[in-house]
Amino acid sequence: MASTIPWERVRRSASKLTTPLHPDDYLRLLNPLWSARELRGRIEKVVPETEDAATLVIKPGWGWRYDHRPGQYVGIGVQVEGRFQWRSYSVSSPPERKRGTITITVRAMPEGKLSSHLVSGLEPGTIVRLALPDGEFVLPDPPPPRMLFLVGGSGVTPVMAMLRTLDRRGTMPDVVMHYSSPTQERMIFREELEEMERKHDALTLHRLHTDTDGMLQLSDLDTICPDWRERETYACGPSPMLDAITEHYEENDAADRLHLERFSLELGGEGGEGGTITFQNSGKTVEVDGATTVLEAGEEAGIGMPFGCRMGICHTCTLTLISGKVRDLRNGDEYDSPNEPVQTCITAAVGDCKLDI
C-alpha cells in the first residue's frame, strides 16, 4: 500500500511537532498543493472550447492518484464569496500520472451561477478543492468490440475521456458516435473529434445540429446505426433525451446494453416513510414526510448542514447517522447501521432517526 512509503511515515512522525495540527497544515502555506488533508488542485489554464464552454486544466495536489476510470466524474469545490460551492464534472482527460494534470470541461448553464463562474470567472492559479473520482459510467477494460455513444451537448465530456483513452492505447474498437448539439459552433471538441475520425477507420461520427435539424428521432437509429441493438451503448446528455433513450431500449429489449450518465438527481426509488429527525448537537427535531431529504429537513430546522452537489455525487453532505433508518431516494437502498455515514442530500427518513450534527 502507498500508505507505508517512507514519506508517509515522515509526515506521521512530523505530526508530533505540529500536534494538534498536521504537518500539511503548515506545508500548504508554503505551497497550496502540499496538503493531503483535503484534496485540492490549482487551475493551470482555462481553455475556451465554445462560446459558453471551457476546459479547466487542473494540477492536483498531494494525495491525488490519477487512477480515475475513463468516464468518471470528480467533485470540484470553488470558493464563491467566501463559501465553498461544489459541483461534479466528468474528467475529460485520460488517466495518466505523467501528465500531472486532469481536465474537466464545463458548460455555463443559464441560471447556473457556479458553472458560469467556472467558465469565465476562474483565474489561472486559483486553488480549488477536489473530491475523489466516482461513477459507474466507465469504459470497461478491455473495451467491448462494438460500441455506440449517444451524446447530447456537454454530455460529451465523459465520452471524450473514453475516446481519448481508446485513441491513446490504440485499441479503438468498432465505435459509432451520435452527437447532438444545438449548432456547429456550440459543439464541444468538434475539431478533436474530426481529427480522431480521420485517424481511426473504426470510428464513425454522426452529427446532428438540433437548432436547424431538430432533435434525434430514435426511430432513426435504425438508419444511423442499424446494428444498435447489438452494441454496448453509452448515453449521456439532458434528462429528456436519456428518458427517451431508456424507453426506446426497453421497448426493443436492449435495456441491458444501455449505460447512462445523468447529471441531475433522479428520484427513481420509493420515498421514505417520514418521521422525526433529531439533530444531536442542537437537540433540534423536525417532523418530515418521506419525500423530504435529510438535508432539506436540516436546513428547514436551521441547522448549518454541509452540502455540495445536492444530487448524491460529491459526498460533501455526508453525516453520521447515529440511530434510525434512512432510504436512498434514488434506488431505495436503506441505511440503518449505527454510526453509518449517509449522504443527506439523497436520503429521507424511514421512521425516527438521529444525526450527528
Added chain:
Amino acid sequence: MAISDVKEYTHLTEDEVDQIGRELDQIRADIEESRGASDAAYIHRMIRIQRGLAAAGRITLLAGTQVKETRKPALALGAGLLGVAKILENMEIGHNVMHGQWDWMNDPEIHSSNWEWDTAQPAEQWKHSHNYIHHQFTNVLGYDNDIGYGILRMAREQKWSPANLGQPVYNALLASLFEWGVALHDLDVERIRKGKKDPKELKRQLRQVVRKGRNQVLKDYVVYPALAGRRWKSVMAANVAANVTRNLWSYMIIFCGHFPDGAVHFTEEEIADESRSEWYLRQILGSANFEGGRLLHILSGSLGFQIEHHLFPDLPSNRYPEISEKVQALTAKYDIPYTTGPLHRQYGQTLRTILKLSLPNSWTSSDQPEPPTPPHDRKRRGDDERPSRRSELGGWSRSSAQARG
C-alpha cells in the same frame, strides 16, 4: 443580588422585551446576509499569521540557541513568538472556530466539528462545557460551572466555607496552570466529589484528556527540547515561558468576561420560563466588555466584545466591532446597563472580588448596587437536569462511551 426576572430588573414591559429580541435578531440577520469573501479572507489571514508565528518561534528557539552570541535574544524572541502564536490559536482562532463562527464557509478544514486546538483540553469537552453549559446558562447559579470554575467563590450567594480563605493562592495557581484547569473543567470535579458523575463517562473523558494532554506535553517538553540537543534546557524553559504566558493572558481575559462589577448573577427562577428575548437580556446583563484597540481585541479572541459574543456566539468575530455599535445604540435606547471599561479596571474589579469573597459576607461590603439574595445551595446540575441546547451556541457532541470502547 441574583436576579430572578430580567424583565422586572430592567423595568421593561413584555412588548419592549419582545421588541429588543426582534431588533437583535435583525442585527444577526444583517450580518449573516453580508458574510462573504472579506470575512473568509480575515480568518485565512489569521491562520496564516498564527502558523507563521508558531513556525518562526520554534525555528528561532532551535537555531538561535546553538550559538552563544545569539542565545539570549533568541530565547526571548522565540518564547515571545511562540507565546503569541499560542494565544492567537487558542483565542481568536480555536475558540471562535469551535463556536461555529466559520462553519458557513463550508470548509472542512476550518469547521467546528473537527477543529482541535493547541491546549490540553480535548475540543469535544470544551464544546460541551463552554458552548453549551456556559453560553446557555450564563451566570445562572447552580447551572453555569464557569462561576468560579468550581475552585473560586465568585458570587456572594455562594456559601462561604473556611476553604475559601485560600482563594488568593488558588487564583494564582489557576492563572499560571490555566491550560490544565481548563483541561479538567468538563470532568466537573464537584460532581465527582459528590459521587454524581457517571463513572463510565468519567473514565472516557479522562482517557481523552490524557491522550490529548500527553501529545501536548510530548511536543513542548520532550520532542522540541530533544531536537535542540545540548541546548535542551533552554528550549524547554522557553516553551514553559510561552505556555505560562498564554495561561496568564487567557486567564485574565476570560475572568474579565463575567466577573467585573456590573455583570450580574441569576437564580434558576430566571431560566424556568425564559423566552429567547429574555435569554438575550440575560447575556447582556451577565457579561462585561473591555475597551481597547484592534490588536488588543484580536489577541483576546475578540472577548473584549464579551456582550456581543454572548448574544451572537456563532457570528464571525471580525464583525463584533460593528455589532457592538448597534448593540450599544440598542441598550442606550432601552436604558439597559452595558458594562465596559479599560482592561486594567475590569481585571482590578475581578481581583478585588476574588479577594473579598475569600472572606465571609459579613466581613465585607458588596460591590453590586443591590443587597445579595439569600445564600444559594451549591448543587450542580447534570445534563439530564438542564434544558436542551440552543443552536446558535456552536455545536458539541459527546461520542458515546460505547463507540469509543
